[in-house]
Amino acid sequence: MILESCTINYYKTSHEFCRRK
Incomplete structure (x- = not known):
């Protein structure tokens, strides 16, 4: 699932990397 x-x-x-933010 792509993060909003x-x-x-x-x-x-x-x-x-995105999840970390």
């Missing part, structure tokens, strides 16, 4: 806070591109690039 992150965008599809960002999620694909590094969902882990």
Whole structure:
């Protein structure tokens, strides 16, 4: 599931980094 806070591109690039934020 893609995080609402992150965008599809960002999620694909590094969902882990996004989750950290």
